Amino acid sequence: MYISLCEQVAKVLKEYTGRExxxxxxxxxxxxxxxxxxxxxxxxxxxxxxxxxxxITDGISDRLSKELSVRTEPxxxxxxxxxxxxxxxxLPNKSERVVLEHTSANPNGPLHVGxxxxxxxxxxxxxxxxxxxxxxxxxxxxxxxxRQIAIVAWGIDRQHADVYGEGKGDHLIADVYIEANKHLxxxxxxxxxxxxxxxxxxxxxxxxxxxxxxxxxxxxxxxKETLAELHAHHDRFVYESDFVxxxxxxxxxxxxxxxxxxxxxxxxxxxxSKYGFEKKxxxxxxxxxxxxxxxxxxxxxxxxxxxxxVIDVLGADHKLIGRQLQATMDLLxxxxxxIVFFEFVSLPEGSMSTRRGTFISADxxxxxAGRRAMEEVTARRPELDEDARRIIAKGVAAAAIxxxxxxxxxxxxxxxxxxxxxDFEKQSGPYIQYAHARACSILEKAGDFPYCYEIEGxxxxxxxxxxxRFPKVIDQVVTELKPHLLAIYARELADIFGSFYxxxxxxxxxxxxxxxxxxxxxxxxxxxxxxxxxLGIDALRAM
RNA sequence: GGACCUGUGGCUUAGCCUGGAUAUAGCGUCGGGCUUCUAACCCGAAUGUCGGGGGUUCGAAUCCCCCCAGGUCCGCCA
Numbered sequence: 357m358y359i360s361l362c363e364q365v366a367k368v369l370k371e372y373t374g375r376e377x378x379x380x381x382x383x384x385x386x387x388x389x390x391x392x393x394x395x396x397x398x399x400x401x402x403x404x405x406x407x408x409x410x411x412i413t414d415g416i417s418d419r420l421s422k423e424l425s426v427r428t429e430p431x432x433x434x435x436x437x438x439x440x441x442x443x444x445x446x447l448p449n450k451s452e453r454v455v456l457e458h459t460s461a462n463p464n465g466p467l468h469v470g471x472x473x474x475x476x477x478x479x480x481x482x483x484x485x486x487x488x489x490x491x492x493x494x495x496x497x498x499x500x501x502x503r504q505i506a507i508v509a510w511g512i513d514r515q516h517a518d519v520y521g522e523g524k525g526d527h528l529i530a531d532v533y534i535e536a537n538k539h540l541x542x543x544x545x546x547x548x549x550x551x552x553x554x555x556x557x558x559x560x561x562x563x564x565x566x567x568x569x570x571x572x573x574x575x576x577x578x579x580k581e582t583l584a585e586l587h588a589h590h591d592r593f594v595y596e597s598d599f600v601x602x603x604x605x606x607x608x609x610x611x612x613x614x615x616x617x618x619x620x621x622x623x624x625x626x627x628x629s630k631y632g633f634e635k636k637x638x639x640x641x642x643x644x645x646x647x648x649x650x651x652x653x654x655x656x657x658x659x660x661x662x663x664x665x666v667i668d669v670l671g672a673d674h675k676l677i678g679r680q681l682q683a684t685m686d687l688l689x690x691x692x693x694x695i696v697f698f699e700f701v702s703l704p705e706g707s708m709s710t711r712r713g714t715f716i717s718a719d720x721x722x723x724x725a726g727r728r729a730m731e732e733v734t735a736r737r738p739e740l741d742e743d744a745r746r747i748i749a750k751g752v753a754a755a756a757i758x759x760x761x762x763x764x765x766x767x768x769x770x771x772x773x774x775x776x777x778x779d780f781e782k783q784s785g786p787y788i789q790y791a792h793a794r795a796c797s798i799l800e801k802a803g804d805f806p807y808c809y810e811i812e813g814x815x816x817x818x819x820x821x822x823x824x825r826f827p828k829v830i831d832q833v834v835t836e837l838k839p840h841l842l843a844i845y846a847r848e849l850a851d852i853f854g855s856f857y858x859x860x861x862x863x864x865x866x867x868x869x870x871x872x873x874x875x876x877x878x879x880x881x882x883x884x885x886x887x888x889x890x891l892g893i894d895a896l897r898a899m
Numbered sequence: 900g901g902a903c904c905u906g907u908g909g910c911u912u913a914g915c916c917u918g919g920a921u922a923u924a925g926c927g928u929c930g931g932g933c934u935u936c937u938a939a940c941c942c943g944a945a946u947g948u949c950g951g952g953g954g955u956u957c958g959a960a961u962c963c964c965c966c967c968a969g970g971u972c973c974g975c976c977a
Contacts, residue, residue: 503977505977596977647974648976675972676971677977699904702970707970768904781939784925844923
């Protein structure tokens with residue numbers, strides 16, 4: 357409704373003014389929709405913008421009210437009819453195939469609170485793409501042959517570590533990795549042993565390859581548990597080593613070697629200066645092995661051939677190499693990735709590092725959030741049995757974590773704060789869940805009622821207008837790749853519902869007033885549910 | 900030294916790409932509201948040189964330039 361209304365108003369405005377730049381913007385409090393066209397016309401017509409605006413509105417108001425439902429009531433009625441249906445906000449199916457890569461942390465230790473910013477941005481985007489009707493595949497790119505994993509394999513041997521015993525694999529691997537790095541720092545000559553391992557892996561040495569594979573698999577087992585707790589899902593785990601084994605990497609390096617931009621010294625590199633990069637982009641070491649960047653090119657060529665739109669979620673530390681990759685794909689005439697970058701999460705005492713062991717793991721955060729949520733549920737709903745409370749607490753914990761992370765724009769670096777991460781009030785996931793649970797509670801008590809799509813009063817209209825915007829928000833998230841817009845939208849919808857809830861009695865209203873408010877509550881509940889699920893948050897029916 | 904991102908009431912934060920009406924919300928503070936649909940809530944108040952300085956414009960938090968502060972990167976690591 358809202359989307360088609362925007363399009364229709366824009367069409368009328370374009371036809372009337374004869375201009376293309378009628379850009380419709382949010383009208384704020386004074387209007388539902390606004391156009392800046394009058395300001396643009398002011399200069400050439402040498403008239404005050406306000407006067408031009410008045411002439412335009414006088415000229416088109418007839419058409420708008422005749423041809424479109426710009427009058428509030430019929431518009432709201434149409435909105436509500438759509439919003440009470442399951443799946444509200446879903447957009448028409450598209451044929452454009454999308455591949456989205458997120459998380460892709462190195463398998464050398466557990467996911468920490470920095471990694472899951474990637475996970476949550478990525479998974480929320482993925483849910484929005486599905487909601488927007490795109491066929492989508494979500495991938496995790498597993499670095500199973502880099503230096504880090506060589507260090508893990510080396511450390512396991514040297515420390516006689518048992519990473520297959522009791523405990524979560526990713527944490528056991530981290531212990532080995534941290535210890536191994538201490539040894540390497542103490543005696544830098546040991547790095548030769550790491551280099552030797554990497555050369556053997558690239559050469560296809562089966563024994564060394566299997567020494568790498570085990571810990572990688574063990575670490576991924578741990579990741580998958582953590583990701584499931586966060587409601588994040590990958591359709592496919594793609595292994596970096598596959599692009600060496602299948603020959604794609606050497607094939608592309610061969611091709612690049614013949615390009616005019618290639619630089620042959622001891623290494624093979626690309627000169628990307630025409631894209632504004634000062635540094636050469638090194639792809640093959642002097643010992644003949646490929647670097648990460650080369651395998652990444654092979655991986656992205658594969659993605660570009662199999663999908664129409666390629667999206668990566670990457671940390672700010674990948675900005676340079678990500679842009680070099682984009683430039684290289686352009687040079688090769690391949691379908692390159694769009695990249696969503698997010699800035700770092702640090703701790704009050706400094707930056708996080710798996711190598712140094714200075715991080716808060718996602719598992720710690722999930723556990724602590726679950727404990728706090730259980731306390732809270734037990735205090736509020738002592739009459740519920742433990743299983744019921746536990747289900748609610750798990751949903752609340754994941755909601756608090758996901759929302760706390762997705763609500764902030766990715767460009768802003770943040771400092772992890774337990775207090776904020778575990779906040780269950782206002783501007784939090786649980787707050788939005790609570791609004792949904794309240795709506796459920798009303799509807800459950802109401803029993804059957806006939807839908808009534810009338811609307812009256814500022815409170816009801818404000819709610820209906822907000823509901824109307826949901827599909828547009830989904831569309832905006834996938835075109836602008838900004839999942840935080842959905843987070844903010846859901847919170848604002850919950851805010852407006854909160855005010856409505858306190859101002860307008862529903863169950864106590866009589867006759868058609870009761871029916872229309874119940875219909876509005878149902879539309880709100882359904883919209884909140886769809887929004888929450890698209891955020892990867894459980895739409896709890898009771899809290 | 901160079902590149903990118905960020906800087907908005909005491910704290911956290913939206914708006915910036917695409918300039919337009921009194922700059923968004925939360926926390927905290929202060930004052931109200933549970934015999935009434937779940938108070939994880941609601942209503943009201945106070946709190947702002949939109950980091951600083953120039954410029955463009957009828958109009959700048961938003962665009963351009965310079966400076967300051969924080970983060971990230973500049974490896975034959977990933």
